[in-house]
Amino acid sequence: MIVTIDGPAGAGKSTVARELARRLGFCFLDTGAMYRAVAWAAARQGLAWDDQTAVAELAAHLPLVFDSHRILVDGQDVTLAIRSQEVTHNTRYVADNPLVRAQLVALQRRLAHGRHVVTEGRDQGTVAFPAAECKFFLIASPRERARRRWQQLQERGESMMLEDVLAQQNQRDARDARRACGPLTPAPDALIVDTDGLTQTQVVDTLERLVRERGTADAWE
Numbered sequence: 001m002i003v004t005i006d007g008p009a010g011a012g013k014s015t016v017a018r019e020l021a022r023r024l025g026f027c028f029l030d031t032g033a034m035y036r037a038v039a040w041a042a043a044r045q046g047l048a049w050d051d052q053t054a055v056a057e058l059a060a061h062l063p064l065v066f067d068s069h070r071i072l073v074d075g076q077d078v079t080l081a082i083r084s085q086e087v088t089h090n091t092r093y094v095a096d097n098p099l100v101r102a103q104l105v106a107l108q109r110r111l112a113h114g115r116h117v118v119t120e121g122r123d124q125g126t127v128a129f130p131a132a133e134c135k136f137f138l139i140a141s142p143r144e145r146a147r148r149r150w151q152q153l154q155e156r157g158e159s160m161m162l163e164d165v166l167a168q169q170n171q172r173d174a175r176d177a178r179r180a181c182g183p184l185t186p187a188p189d190a191l192i193v194d195t196d197g198l199t200q201t202q203v204v205d206t207l208e209r210l211v212r213e214r215g216t217a218d219a220w221e
């Protein structure tokens with residue numbers, strides 16, 4: 001069974017998807033981390049962002065390992081490095097590259113093959129897994145999402161004005177939505193879940209209930 005969770009930055013997808021996967025006993029795919037890891041590796045190799053073929057070639061052969069809560073590139077733990085502001089900024093060039101998207105969607109399908117999976121990103125219900133049994137699209141108001149992101153930055157000791165976080169987020173949303181290939185948009189059969197005013201536990205409770213209602217008995221076998 002495939003459960004997809006898409007939505008804009010800061011809607012709480014990662015934490016919710018990870019916890020939902022744990023509760024269901026499913027694998028968890030963090031597809032944003034894949035785009036980030038490619039951006040990290042491309043910058044390290046000094047590739048030009050407009051050399052779409054070279055960046056896609058890198059994506060095709062990147063030795064990427066998801067090990068519990070860690071992400072390794074060629075054996076190096078990049079879990080924290082790929083969350084830096086610099087990598088967040090550079091990831092847009094990778095995410096806008098249709099050749100990279102094709103490589104990463106193929107990787108996502110290979111990883112999910114024959115498994116029960118909760119996968120989160122922007123295009124999981126639309127492009128990567130259009131036949132997924134259960135699709136969610138998480139939303140929250142822009143200010144609430146920016147507030148959550150601002151709080152995370154505070155906890156990591158990175159100070160930034162809330163208004164600046166909001167402005168950057170608006171830019172990222174607009175870019176994700178107008179991308180020609182794999183844009184941020186709900187699949188027609190996705191359930192839209194508004195997380196404003198809900199705790200993460202309440203969101204996971206809701207999603208878990210809906211998945212269990214939809215899943216047939218053999219989905220867990």
Ligand code: C5P
Nearest residue numbers: 009031032033035091095121122123176
């Ligand atoms: O979800 P996260 O913020 O880690 O994603 C990083 C970036 O990767 C997003 O801003 C988005 O542009 C891109 N992305 C994407 N498709 C996905 C997942 C992430 O384009 N499936």
